[in-house]
Amino acid sequence: MHDRELGDRKAILACAECRRSKIKCDRVFPCQSCIRRGCIGHTGTLAAVKGNVILATQAKRLENDVKSYQARINELEAALKARTGGSHPALHQSTLAAQDEPQLYTESNIDAVSDALGSLSIGPDSRAKYHGGSAASEVRSLDNENSWDNDDPTLTCHTVSPEIGELSRAFPMGLSSCPYSTVHLIQYLPPEAKALELVDVYYCNGATKLSPILRSDLMDSIVKPIYGLAGTASIYTIHAHQLSVFFAVLAAGELPDEESVQPTPLARHYYMLSRAAFSLKTIAREANAASVQALLIIIWYLRLSDPKSHEERWLLGGLCVRVSQAAKRDSAAWTRDEDEIERRRVLFWELFTFEAWQSMTTGRPPSMSIRHTNCRFPRDREPFLNSSGNFETGFDYWKLRYAATCLTLSLQHVFCANSPSYSILINVDKELRQSPIPEHLRCPVDASDADCSWSIDPAKASQQYCVSNIHECNLLYIHRSYFAQAMRAEPLDPLQHKYAFSVQAVYASARRLILGMQGLCFYHRSAARRQWFLWSSMFSGCIVLGALVIESTGCSLARDALSALELAGELFETTFGNARSPAITVSTYSLRITVRVFLNGPL
DSSP, rough: HHHHHHHHHHHHSHHHHHHHHHHOOOOEEEEEEEEHHSOOOOTTTOOOOOHHHHHHHHHHHHHHHHHHHHHHHHHHHHHHHHHHHSSSSSSSSHHHHHHOOOOOTHHHHHHHHHHHHHHEEOOOOOOEEEEEOOOOOOHHTTTTSOOOSSSSSTTTSHHHOOOHHHHHHHTTTOOSOOOOGGGGGGGOOOOOHHHHHHHHHHHHTTTGGSSSSSSHHIIIIIHHHHHTTOOOOOOOOSSSSHHHHHHHHHHHHHOOOSOSSSOOOOHHHHHHHHHHHTTOOHHHHOOOOHHHHHHHHHHHHHHHOOOTTTHHHHHOOOHHHHHHSSSSSSGGGGGHHHHHHHHHHHHHHHHHHHHHHHHHHHOOOSSGGEEEEEEEOOHHHHEEEEETSEOOOHHHHHHHHHIIIIIIHHHHHHOOSSSOHHHHHHHHHHHHHSSSOGGGOOOOOOOTTTTOOSSSSHEEEEEHHHHHHHHHHHHHHHHHHHHHHHHHHHHGGGGGTTHHHHHHHHHHHHHHHHHHHHHHHHOOOOOOOOOHHHHHHHHHHHHHHHHHHHHHTTTTTTTHHHHHHHHHHHHHHHHTTTOOOOOHHHHHHHHHHHHHHHHHOOO
């Protein structure tokens, strides 16, 4: 019995590589067997594999030794200084400089690196999810909440056949051997008048931010073939994924405008039909441009209807990129059809823009790179003619160009394998601020914007705030990790830290997000209320302002930060008083607590 226990103990003390190879180990780190076989270097490098008890023990022992030796050195230096009055050569600054260099693997530095890289959220069921340093605050705060759409998507108030339920559950890969066809979906087509009404709503609301399919293309290639000249529904001439695009547009168009962002039963019904139509043809064999369009509109529907579907949207976005890569990118060399070339260019850059921004807000590396594409920009479909008779870039074209230049630049900095120097960040910031914004897309936020004004058109005003929101959030996300390090090192006044520029940049962007939303609410309250995701991104600004208010009472920015927080709280309460959006509920509650703690002390 004792011999068996001794053998078990020896097996545990053996290094991981010897246990894996089932060879004798001398239980010395690093063991001679590993050195001879080249599995481990003479420096003692060992892969951190799961269950590596000897590595953890050795690291802990070395850490304790370093602390002990450092304490002993400090005692000896103090004694030497007391005896010699500090004149001994060993106490000169040049001799001690090496001790001031940042140490690897100290607890403080591990925390700094961890915060710079991102965070790990642990759910109640112990599921871990990684969020990078640029991840939006609302993504982290709502990550472990249950989704509204957590029920079976086939459970709606509209009766559907078992075949539709099976198809919907097979989304997004589809059925490899599908016994069904589009015939099973024809009975669920709405009357033509109802369909056209929802198409109009979609292009007035949702498609102003994400438009993977032009309205003319939708009408010519999908709607007209479905309803025909006589208005009789038929779906035999279109691909199943085109039908999925149609139902996804109807689902997005059916979403309510104001009272609640939760989807109506009919919106969920169309969403389920879109999934079912998509599953009729597996993307493993029949991926095409319509497949990408359908996935993007479904993702957009989820973004509008379920603020807590971050993970699902991120995964579907990655799949969407893979599907797009299976098709030709710029088809100019493959076809002479100018309209087809333009459609593909529009689709590619809409996907690129969406994926780049999703990467920034989730804090995860992008799936697409500007270096890997030869796709040209599409034509500017809606150039703006200003009062001087000159054309300015339209919103859609500006959005694509900004993603290709500024967002790409930010992503390269945020996800660089080797942490870039702070001077590089300053240069990135400079380039972002010098990026031109057309005059008609600028919105008045503070005194520096006196030469612009809000549009009387709600859709146009919404685009004005979107431009400001995209630009300010981009600046906020790239500076936020440096802001956090400055707050940790100089909590009373982070402006005294070497990253003071990032502190000021984060504060200014957060403040402009709030003041811009105040203007949009004043002139177009319903347009501001409809788009909860703009408020959700503003919540990220509120988080950093709250940190200044709570932690840095001695900072000159704290009082103005409190005023901006109070304004944000009022906007949340007055605009979303009875809204049932979890994102808005969490945001409003958090703001109330932040301001109340500062004014009245702990609750």
